Amino acid sequence: MVSDEHRVEQAPPQGKRTVHCADALAWLEAQGVLAGCSLITSMPDVSEFPSFTLAEWKDWFVRTASLVLSRCPDDGVTIFFQTDIKKDGTWVDKGYLIQKAAEQLGHSLLWHKVVCRAPPGGVTFGRPAYSHMLCFSRGLRADLSKSTADVLPQAGEVTWTRGMGVQACLVACRYVLDNTPTRTIVDPFCGHGTVLAVANDLGLDAVGVELSRKRARKARALRMPLGDSAPGSEPDSEPDREP
């Protein structure tokens, strides 16, 4: 018999991972509701659509948020990680745009966390000093006795400039594990696959969709052993424009 003092925390077995190189919108349309899944994603910014006006991108963003939310089963959650932008002297609040979509579909906001990108109190002249992390569900409600921090001091390591930080991924995946019966994470805009790698480390299965062949390849290979400070992939600061 092993005493508590000598009990070693066993890492859960790695979850399975599938990455589709495809258009997320067509892929989501073809799926219907994703039973047994929760979704965690960061949808593309207007900077990724050079031919769109800001108004066209906002319309695309709200419609795509609706599509993502509509694929979440009632016993799952959809978590968005997004950073606002400042454009033409206006502030574009992506949290607000997603909330518009969620309200129309009858999904409730379970929590809204602020993830610091720069130390509080500092001034940023480009992108804001924080990102939003918003969690929605149609059927589930938050259990206040299981609350976690509303403000994350940092997002954690990233593999590229548009990547979601490891700490933010961990908070999102742990929420799914501890508060829903769903055991597969779907990221329809998976980029390098940070969400997928963290989900797998926690024993969750993961499905990613990514339009860029290069990023889809990275997302299949990315390893993010929890506890390591650095992600298991070469940093990628190049523009990465391959479709």
Ligand SMILES: C[S@@+](CC[C@H](N)C(=O)[O-])C[C@H]1O[C@@H](n2cnc3c(N)ncnc32)[C@H](O)[C@@H]1O
């Ligand atoms: C904000 S990044 C996601 C970053 C990701 N969370 C990570 O940690 O690497 C958005 C991603 O969506 C991809 N993307 C843009 N349009 C897409 C589409 N129609 N279908 C699938 N992926 C798309 C981009 O190539 C980009 O990698």
